[in-house]
Amino acid sequence: PNERLTLATFMNQWLADSVEPHRRRSTYESYESYVRLHIIPALGKFPVARLTPQQVQALLAAKLKSGLSPRTVQYIRAILRAALQRAVQWNLASRNVAALTDSPRVSRQEVKPLTTAQAKAFLAGIAGDRFEPLYVLAITTGMRQGELLGVTWDAVNLEAAELRVQRTLQAVRGPATFGDPKSASSRRTIPLSARAVEALRRHRLIQLQERLVLGAAWPDTNLVFTSAVGTPLNASNVTHRFQKKLAQLGLPKQRFHDLRHLSASLLLAGGAAARTVMAQLGHSQFNLTMTTYGHLMPETMKDAAVRMDSILAG
Numbered sequence: 001p002n003e004r005l006t007l008a009t010f011m012n013q014w015l016a017d018s019v020e021p022h023r024r025r026s027t028y029e030s031y032e033s034y035v036r037l038h039i040i041p042a043l044g045k046f047p048v049a050r051l052t053p054q055q056v057q058a059l060l061a062a063k064l065k066s067g068l069s070p071r072t073v074q075y076i077r078a079i080l081r082a083a084l085q086r087a088v089q090w091n092l093a094s095r096n097v098a099a100l101t102d103s104p105r106v107s108r109q110e111v112k113p114l115t116t117a118q119a120k121a122f123l124a125g126i127a128g129d130r131f132e133p134l135y136v137l138a139i140t141t142g143m144r145q146g147e148l149l150g151v152t153w154d155a156v157n158l159e160a161a162e163l164r165v166q167r168t169l170q171a172v173r174g175p176a177t178f179g180d181p182k183s184a185s186s187r188r189t190i191p192l193s194a195r196a197v198e199a200l201r202r203h204r205l206i207q208l209q210e211r212l213v214l215g216a217a218w219p220d221t222n223l224v225f226t227s228a229v230g231t232p233l234n235a236s237n238v239t240h241r242f243q244k245k246l247a248q249l250g251l252p253k254q255r256f257h258d259l260r261h262l263s264a265s266l267l268l269a270g271g272a273a274a275r276t277v278m279a280q281l282g283h284s285q286f287n288l289t290m291t292t293y294g295h296l297m298p299e300t301m302k303d304a305a306v307r308m309d310s311i312l313a314g
Contacts, residue, residue: 005092007051008044011035014083024179026170031079038063038076048093053100060101070104077103113262118251125249131241133203134225140193142263142281145256146170149233150178152222158200161192169232176232186282
C-alpha cells in the first residue's frame with residue numbers, strides 16, 4: 001500500500017473513477033457532498049493505509065453528537081465503507097477499517113400517510129389546481145416522484161388505461177437529466193384508474209393550449225408534467241407546492257414521497273394482496289413491501305378471517 005496516499009486524494013479519485021461513471025448522477029452528487037462536507041474535513045489528511053477503526057468510529061460519534069440523524073451518520077459510514085473496500089481491491093489498504101466499526105442504530109419510523117378521509121379532503125381541495133393530475137396519478141398509482149416527473153406521453157395509453165414506467169427525472173444540480181428506473185422491477189406497466197385517465201385527458205388539453213401559445217419556443221420533451229413554458233418540473237419546487245397546498249387545506253405536513261405510501265395504504269385497505277402492492281409500487285423485494293407496510297395489514301387480515309368464517313359456514 002502507498003503510505004503517502006491521503007484519504008482526501010483517494011476519496012476524490014474513487015468518486016471520479018468508480019462512482020461518477022457507473023452510478024446515477026443524483027447518487028454521485030449525494031456521495032460527493034457527504035465526502036466533501038463530512039469525511040474529508042475529519043479524516044482527509046490521514047494516509048489511507050494507516051487509517052484505523054478507532055478514527056472512523058470517532059468520526060461517527062462526533063457526527064451523532066453534532067446533531068446529525070443516525071440515518072445520516074449510517075449513510076456516511078456506508079459511503080466510507082464502499083470506498084475503502086475499493087481501496088483494498090486496489091491494494092491501497094490492507095483492510096477495510098470502516099467495516100470494523102459499529103453502525104449507528106436506526107429505529108425504523110412507522111409510515112404515517114394521510115388517512116382515507118384526509119385523502120378525500122385533499123383531492124377535493126386540489127380540484128382545478130394545475131398540479132391536480134400529478135397528485136391524482138401519485139395517489140392512484142404509487143409512482144415515485146422521479147418516475148412521475150419523467151413520464152412522457154408516448155408511455156401513456158389513455159384508451160387502454162395504462163402507463164409504462166420507462167425512465168425517471170433525476171433531481172440533480174443544473175439542467176434536468178433523465179435516467180433508468182431504480183431497478184428492473186421498477187420498469188413496469190401500471191393500470192390507470194378512471195379518475196386518473198380523466199385527469200390526464202383534461203391535462204393534455206390544457207398542455208396543448210399552452211403549447212400553441214408558445215409555438216416553436218415550447219421545448220420538445222414530450223413530458224406529461226411540465227411548467228407553463230414546457231420545461232421539466234423541479235422536484236423541490238413540486239414538493240414545496242404540495243406542502244403549501246396541504247397547509248392551506250389544514251392537513252398534516254407530508255413529504256411528496258408520502259403520497260406513494262398513501263397509495264399503498266389505500267390498496268391494502270381495499271383488500272389488495274401484498275404481492276399486488278409490490279408490483280404496483282415496483283419494489284424489487286417482497287420483504288421490502290412487508291417491512292414498510294406490514295403494520296397496515298391487520299385490518300386486511302381481519303377481513304380474511306371474516307371471509308374464512310363465511311366460506312366454512314357454507
